[in-house]
Amino acid sequence: MRKLALGIEALAIAVLFGSFLASGGKLLAGAAAALLVLAGVLGLAGKRREMPGFWLWFASLLAYAFLYIPLVIVVIFSFNDSKLNAEWVGFTTAWYRKLFSDEDMLRAALNSLSIACGAAAIATVLGTMAGLSMHRFKPKLLPFLVFTPVAMPEILLGVSLLIFFLNTVSPALGAMGIDFGLGLTTVVIAHVTFCIGFVAIIVRARLAGMDESIFEAARDLGATPWQTFRLVTLPLIMPGVIAGALMAFTLSIDDFVITFFTSGVGTKTLPLEIYTMIKVAVTPEVNAVSALLMALTLGMIMIAAKLAPDLMRAKT
Amino acid sequence: MFLVVFFLLPALIVVVASLRYPGEFGGLAPLVSARPGEEAGLTLETYRVFFSDWVYLEIFAKSFGVAVLTTLVCLLMAYPVAALIARSPKRYRDMMVLLVVLPFASNFLVRVYAWMIMLGPFELLFSRFAVICGMVYVHLPFMILPLYTNLEKHDPALLDAAQDLGANAWQRFWRVTFPLSLPGVFSGSALVFIPVLGMFAIPEILGGKDDWIVGNMIKESFLGTRDWPFGSMLSLMLTLAVLAVAAAASWLAGRRMSRA
Numbered sequence: 001m002r003k004l005a006l007g008i009e010a011l012a013i014a015v016l017f018g019s020f021l022a023s024g025g026k027l028l029a030g031a032a033a034a035l036l037v038l039a040g041v042l043g044l045a046g047k048r049r050e051m052p053g054f055w056l057w058f059a060s061l062l063a064y065a066f067l068y069i070p071l072v073i074v075v076i077f078s079f080n081d082s083k084l085n086a087e088w089v090g091f092t093t094a095w096y097r098k099l100f101s102d103e104d105m106l107r108a109a110l111n112s113l114s115i116a117c118g119a120a121a122i123a124t125v126l127g128t129m130a131g132l133s134m135h136r137f138k139p140k141l142l143p144f145l146v147f148t149p150v151a152m153p154e155i156l157l158g159v160s161l162l163i164f165f166l167n168t169v170s171p172a173l174g175a176m177g178i179d180f181g182l183g184l185t186t187v188v189i190a191h192v193t194f195c196i197g198f199v200a201i202i203v204r205a206r207l208a209g210m211d212e213s214i215f216e217a218a219r220d221l222g223a224t225p226w227q228t229f230r231l232v233t234l235p236l237i238m239p240g241v242i243a244g245a246l247m248a249f250t251l252s253i254d255d256f257v258i259t260f261f262t263s264g265v266g267t268k269t270l271p272l273e274i275y276t277m278i279k280v281a282v283t284p285e286v287n288a289v290s291a292l293l294m295a296l297t298l299g300m301i302m303i304a305a306k307l308a309p310d311l312m313r314a315k316t
Numbered sequence: 317m318f319l320v321v322f323f324l325l326p327a328l329i330v331v332v333a334s335l336r337y338p339g340e341f342g343g344l345a346p347l348v349s350a351r352p353g354e355e356a357g358l359t360l361e362t363y364r365v366f367f368s369d370w371v372y373l374e375i376f377a378k379s380f381g382v383a384v385l386t387t388l389v390c391l392l393m394a395y396p397v398a399a400l401i402a403r404s405p406k407r408y409r410d411m412m413v414l415l416v417v418l419p420f421a422s423n424f425l426v427r428v429y430a431w432m433i434m435l436g437p438f439e440l441l442f443s444r445f446a447v448i449c450g451m452v453y454v455h456l457p458f459m460i461l462p463l464y465t466n467l468e469k470h471d472p473a474l475l476d477a478a479q480d481l482g483a484n485a486w487q488r489f490w491r492v493t494f495p496l497s498l499p500g501v502f503s504g505s506a507l508v509f510i511p512v513l514g515m516f517a518i519p520e521i522l523g524g525k526d527d528w529i530v531g532n533m534i535k536e537s538f539l540g541t542r543d544w545p546f547g548s549m550l551s552l553m554l555t556l557a558v559l560a561v562a563a564a565a566s567w568l569a570g571r572r573m574s575r576a
């Protein structure tokens with residue numbers, strides 16, 4: 001009985017899914033709802049003893065479907081031969097071809113990549129230092145400085161940096177004869193600010209499990225502080241540093257809110273470009289960029305998981 | 317040092333900016349008056365406007381409403397998933413957690429856009445419902461992960477003991493599992509509640525004009541009307557709200573812990 005009910009639920013999810021591809025969307029969605037109710041009733045009619053297990057599966061399957069259906073729909077419609085995201089017409093790769101000949105989009109992608117590389121490099125160095133000193137010296141103020149940008153709503157960091165750049169840095173540099181406006185530099189600085197925290201958290205987690213006596217042994221054997229760092233500490237925390245760098249890269253390339261406030265008029269990144277497209281005109285070209293971005297981040301995560309499997313687990 | 321310059325300093329400047337007059341062409345008026353008759357210096361004007369007009373407090377209240385609703389829906393959806401993962405055999409757990417985090421890997425805007433497509437054919441777009449859908453979708457993993465981390469630590473023997481003592485499934489959940497999971501519930505709720513308060517993209521893309529929340533107001537005062545002092549004041553208010561929520565969550569979690 002329980003298996004049957006779960007089977008019906010799976011079928012309901014499949015029908016729900018189909019309702020987006022077929023023209024009779026509403027009808028099929030109704031059918032899906034009816035099937036879900038049926039599955040629920042069957043589950044109730046099942047033996048009472050089995051109920052907690054059944055409802056757990058029922059609700060979890062729904063939640064997983066909720067997480068995945070929207071994204072799968074986006075990918076499917078990126079191959080749809082229609083200007084509207086409403087109904088399946090036929091298979092095409094035209095949207096991808098259009099994407100690769102769209103110069104604005106390519107420039108935005110290039111911007112995103114260079115910002116992410118720059119921000120990840122700087123944030124990794126500074127974040128590692130922050131993680132190390134938090135572990136070694138247990139300072140009071142530093143954790144607050146490092147973690148607050150991570151915990152605050154992004155918009156707050158965005159607007160405060162906007163005011164700071166335009167109202168404080170720009171006039172100050174202007175007085176010295178340097179022209180300073182919003183652009184790539186400000187975006188990189190902003191990204192570094194919120195990435196440091198994530199790198200520091202990962203590096204510190206890596207250090208937390210370590211035996212202090214290794215570092216003492218290095219010192220006893222006559223290593224200078226620099227040698228201890230380069231030959232002992234750094235190799236040991238390297239997986240953490242790499243995972244942190246990848247994390248910073250992904251965060252930077254994905255960031256929308258903070259970039260939105262600190263990029264000014266001329267500089268566009270991929271998320272900003274997507275935002276404009278969504279607001280102006282929704283075409284399957286947006287689906288195509290989205291699908292490509294998904295593939296890219298997926299690849300990054302897989303590399304990160306390969307490089308530091310223990311860390312991926314530690315993070316969750 | 318980097319963070320002092322690019323995080324602490326800007327934060328302090330926002331506090332000061334909230335006390336200044338708006339500039340003639342947007343931005344901020346100078347601190348020292350350059351021409352006679354020009355407004356300069358510091359003022360509490362923005363705060364007066366904020367507290368004298370119910371509209372702003374209403375938007376704050378609405379933002380809290382949206383955040384509460386999002387948090388509750390997330391909790392309802394996340395609990396079964398977290399519980400299921402925690403009760404599954406060890407070798408499947410990592411896989412199931414990964415499946416929760418994976419949609420997260422796609423860009424935030426992509427995930428919001430996905431809901432535009434999902435709701436479009438049903439004429440549900442640009443409504444409060446769409447906003448909540450988007451909010452829940454984007455923040456669900458933040459709720460599942462802390463809950464799972466908490467539930468995973470529970471000793472199954474406790475449930476067996478409860479059963480032996482005659483508790484039915486419902487009682488076992490409400491009297492044993494749920495109270496023990498409260499720290500996870502609180503930390504997950506804080507992780508959902510706080511970012512929702514500052515969100516502007518989801519109400520803007522999925523909602524109608526009526527669904528604007530604090531985040532939209534802040535964005536609009538900085539980039540739309542260019543009334544920076546007002547936007548700074550709003551940011552400050554939001555910061556205070558966030559701090560209050562975070563403090564409440566950690567206080568509640570701490571109190572539960574010490575009682576248990």
